[in-house]
Amino acid sequence: xxxxxxxxxxxxDLLRKAGEMADREGSGTVEERHVRTAQGKLDVDQAQKTxxxxxxxxxxxxxxxxxxxxxxxxxxxxxxxPVAYExxxxxxxxxxxxxxxxxxxxxxxxxxxxxxxxxxxxxxxGRGRGVHNEYAFAxxxxxxxxxxxxxxxxxxxxxxxxxxxxxxxxxxxxxx
Numbered sequence: 001x002x003x004x005x006x007x008x009x010x011x012x013d014l015l016r017k018a019g020e021m022a023d024r025e026g027s028g029t030v031e032e033r034h035v036r037t038a039q040g041k042l043d044v045d046q047a048q049k050t051x052x053x054x055x056x057x058x059x060x061x062x063x064x065x066x067x068x069x070x071x072x073x074x075x076x077x078x079x080x081x082p083v084a085y086e087x088x089x090x091x092x093x094x095x096x097x098x099x100x101x102x103x104x105x106x107x108x109x110x111x112x113x114x115x116x117x118x119x120x121x122x123x124x125x126g127r128g129r130g131v132h133n134e135y136a137f138a139x140x141x142x143x144x145x146x147x148x149x150x151x152x153x154x155x156x157x158x159x160x161x162x163x164x165x166x167x168x169x170x171x172x173x174x175x176x
Contacts, residue, residue: 002163051147061108063148064088069141071163090165095153116128
């Protein structure tokens with residue numbers, strides 16, 4: 001942590017957590033694997049704190065992205081922005097929330113990338129087929145989904161219908 005951030009407090013937290021893990025295992029020394037596992041847990045804890053502090057619209061944006069990652073039946077390296085926006089529209093309509101514009105959605109996703117929850121890249125689909133954003137998760141999308149689902153409004157969304165929307169939007173995106 002200190003290597004990446006230059007923050008002694010983060011390094012102390014990391015060593016404390018790694019020490020606790022080594023202790024639970026009955027190990028007399030903190031090994032590199034303890035530190036790596038502790039770093040992963042601290043990253044998830046930080047992401048959960050960040051997610052819990054997001055505005056409702058940013059949570060809906062993030063939930064749409066996680067829904068595509070978690071509910072797609074096909075393997076995805078990244079999530080196409082146009083698909084995520086359509087899923088976002090479905091999510092907001094399902095819970096009777098305001099559906100913001102595509103520009104707002106992209107702005108929210110860009111902010112989420114600045115929090116290191118997701119990453120964002122631009123991608124082209126070939127001549128005359130346009131350019132769009134592609135998103136990927138920096139942490140496990142299922143962990144993100146579980147954190148967001150603690151919001152009572154999100155739990156109102158019918159998961160089978162959500163999966164159908166994800167699949168139909170991916171099919172439509174891939175056919176154009």
